[in-house]
Each structure stands twice: as C-alpha cells, then as structure tokens.
Amino acid sequence: MNPAVSDFRAPADWAPDSWQRRVALQQPHYDDADELAAAGAHLAQLPPLVTSWEVLALKQALAEAQQGGRFLLQGGDCAESFADCTSPVISNRLKVLLQMSLVLVHGLKKPVLRVGRFAGQYAKPRSADHETRDGVCLPSFRGDLVNGPEFTAAARRPDPQRMIRAHAHSALTMNFVRALIDGGFADLHHPEYWDLAWVEHSPLAAEYRQMVAAIGDSLRFMETLAGPIAGFSKVDFFTSHEALLLHYEQALTRQVPRHPGWFNLSTHFPWIGMRTAALDGAHVEYFRGIRNPVAVKVGPSVTPDQLLPLIDALNPDDEPGRLTLIHRMGHAQIAQALPPLLEAVRREGRRVLWVADPMHGNTESTSNGYKTRRFKNIRGELEQAFDIHAAAGTRLGGVHLELTGEDVTECVGGARGLTEADLARAYKSMVDPRLNYEQSLELAMLIVRKSVNGHG
C-alpha cells in the first residue's frame, strides 16, 4: 500500500473537535471562552504552514525508513521562543542539522530523512499547573503559544492571541528555512558555506573536514562520469512539533481539494508527548483522525498491554509510514523497559518506525541548580538502543534530539569535557538542556561508529 494513494478517511465518529469530548491533559485554562473562540476562528481562516502533498511525501519517506531504506534525524529546540525567531538562530540550527545529516549519510550509506523540531514547537507540558514564588502563585509557563515566561500575572495569563502569533512566527521560520534551502544553502558543492567559526576548536574538526573532502571528491568523480547532478544542491526538510495545544491544532486541521480526509497543516509530523498519550485521552482522539504521519513518545512505564491498543487506535489499518514510536527511557532503564515492547510489536507484526530519544529520560538537576543532561548518559542510552534492537531483531530507524546550532553550555560532557561549573557560562534554554553544536556533531559521528561497527 502506497501511503500517498491510500484511501484513508477519518473514522465516522471523528471530527476535528471530537477531542473536546475527552479529557485533555496539559491544556491551559483560558478565562474568556469568547476570546478563545474568536482566536480559533481567526486562525482557521489563515493559510496553512505546510501542504498535504508534502505531508504525504513524508509519510512515504517514513515508510521507507521502516523498511531500513532511510534513517530519520529529528532535532531542534526543546521549546522555540518568539524571541529566538531570528536569522542566526534559525540558520545555525539548520546548519547543524544539515551537517549531522551529512555525517550520517556518509557513514550509514543511506539517505537521511531530516525533520526539524521547529516552526511550531511552542507549547510545553509542565509537571505542575501553577508555580509559587515568595507566596505568589501564578499559572506555569506553558510555552510562547500559551503565555509568557516572565513571572507576572499579565505574562502568565493564557492568551488565545498567542496562537495567532505562534502561527505567524512558525510561518516566518518556515519561510526562511525554505528560502535557505531553495537558495542552495545545502549545496554539497560548497561545504565551506556550512562551516561555523568555532568548529575550528573542535577535537573532531579534522575528522569532519576529511569527510566533507571525501564527499566532494565522490561528487566530482560522479559528475565527471555523468555530468552535473542537479539534485545534490537541494535537500528535503520537514517540520514537526508536539501537538499539545489542541485548540491550535484543531484550527489548522483542514480538508484539501484532491486528497480525502483531514490533514493537520500546522506541521508535517506532529507527535504526542509522553504525558498526553493515554488511550482514552483527547490527544489520541485528535490524532486518530488526521492523515499525517504521527509519532508517540514512549516512556519507561509503558507496558505492552498499553502500547498495542495505542497502535490499534492510531494505525488500525497498519498503514506504512503512519506511526513512529519514539522511545525515551533513560540510560538506566532502557535495558529493562524496551525489550518487552519491541518483542510485543514484533510478535503482533505491527508496522512502526522505532526512533530513540536519548534526551528526555536523562534529565537531572545539578547541585548548583541547573537542569542538565550528561553526554555520556545520552550516548549510553543511544548505544544501548542500537544493541537492544539488534538483539530483538528489530531496527532502530532514527534519533530524536534536542539541540541547537548555538554555542551553549547546557549538557555536560562531550569531547570538550564541559563541567557543571561551565553551565553558568551560556545556559539559554527556556526548558530542557540541549546539545550544543559540537556535541551534536560528535553524537552524529558516534551514531555512525556504533551502527556501522557495532561499537562506539
């Protein structure tokens, strides 16, 4: 079955707003229903951010990844912010993702499917609805899509107009990404455009340069034989975000002229976060009716008895490319938590793409009050993931990472040996700690070593 021609239609009892009949976790409490309705109606009139044919092309590519023909690289900020919707932040993030994909293509010898956590990653789940400081209790910050991070009553009030601003910032981001790619930003003939000044200091710079030179040589060799290869100057880039705020997602859920069914056109590839993946919850209800490829985060407490019904709900026809499972277990738990899930899905013969998120199970707080992740734990979870899949006879088809192209100090360790004391220097994340540029490239190289040689 080709996903592009599948006759998937929404179930008869589904509608873009049928999620409202279920319990929706992690939603803000808007205090003015009319204001919310007006913002939703406005948003529903605005143009979409992506198109149905792009969404179906991605589903086809994910189907190929399920077969082992592609490797998924999904990455970006934990939370985008309106303030970071700037040229350097967007272009540096795109650069690091492209450079990582170059490392992966070269090492894995297969096409890499690039998906950004951007152009819509503006909503965050929180462990508490409220935050109290010095006796003052205010709603928690839930991402720029919902409210502001400043600790004032005005900033923390959930404001439906932010959905319009988030849509606009996503469109600005998307427009710049598309323009950079169309303009040859990713041109393999000019790898020098890809260099960021401070790669100079990286212990991996020599290895990286050697690889870029090897790719240039192969390209020149091919072109000597076959003439100019136009396709090499362009790359595909898809977008993804956690589809958490369902009023926003609903307003961008559309029907289009030539493809049946409903598409979420706020992003190519929405995912359900770990905290909102209950089978009878509003998020699963919303997701089951859209035609996009979808992903679900799977944490260490999920049992096979919970996972199999979720797969049935989200992909009842076992459509290729439709469902990705992103496991995020933690380095200390993956060896115990993952094998039963792999075994159950394999036994039932269900078609999924398995992807590893080695970030979210490895978050910890330092003694000096920072939220961080240790590079060795991120690497440890990823390496175990490859081994566990190999032992189970399943395939790890991709990685999901929180990273930035900026030179931040948020995760400790890596080739440069960042310490806890370094965290104060350039800690910028609004929510979770991200790999910086060097740590991201190092991880891409380690993925290649691990998956090609079976050891790190």
Ligand code: PEP
């Ligand atoms: C995230 O991806 O930023 C996130 C909140 O992840 P999870 O749902 O896996 O905790």
Ligand code: CO
């Ligand atoms: Co995060």
